[in-house]
Amino acid sequence: MNWRDARSWAASWEWGDAPAWAAFVLAAIALWISIRAQKDGRRSANAAVDSVEEARLSRLASEKSAAVAAETLADQRREAAERRAAEEEASRPRVDLRVEYRSGSVFLLTNHGAARAQTIRTAEVYPAMTTWPEDLSLGENESHRFMMMGDMAHHVPAMIKVVWDGQDAPVSLRVPRNSA
Structure with missing residues (x-):
């Protein structure tokens, strides 16, 4: 197609066709934006699900850590009580x-x-x-x-x-x- 043919083709458009083409282009742009938004929404939803899972795992880890800390503290208290009892027993007057x-x-x-x-x-x-x-x-x-x-x-x-x-x-x- 040469330049003249292109001009004649463009000249053959009527004003009724231009708004239709503009609407078509805008609809295509809107479709492209909608698809991108949908992908971003899916990514955002997946990120939210991942965030919830990470929060659950973090909560489980902190509960485990708290349980271990409580157990360690109980062990330390028990050992301290046993040590005090042993010291008291050792210093207690004896019969010989x-x-x-x-x-x-x-x-x-x-x-x-x-x-x-x-x-x-x-x-x-x-x-x-x-x-x-x-x-x-x-x-x-x-x-x-x-x-x-x-x-x-x-x-x-x-x-x-x-x-x-x-x-x-x-x-x-x-x-x-x-x-x-």
Whole structure:
């Protein structure tokens, strides 16, 4: 097509055709804008969905973190309480009973500890032992004199087991041998 043909074609337009073509162009532009807006809307909706999912994951992570922090704090408090209890137990005055030989058949039960031993009693029956009261209590550095006499049937034991108030498990005390 040459220049003259193009002029004749353009000249053949009527004013009624120009508004129709302008409307067509505007409609095409509007369609293009609408398609772009729809794509942007989809992207925006997808971004919103992704944002909601990220917020949910962030909430779950923060809940986990809070649970771990609470658990760690509880562990630290428990360990501190156990440490305090152990320190209190270590610094608590103790009973330290010992059997000492005096002479012949005479022995002493002495409390070398700082705590008082209330209601000291033997955990077993010792036939060689005599003079052991039922309500024996010893304070710090206090002693009780008792006798153990062995014979052919009942020897003086090498150990005696005793218990007292607050000490339910028997404690073995070594009985020293006389030097004679």
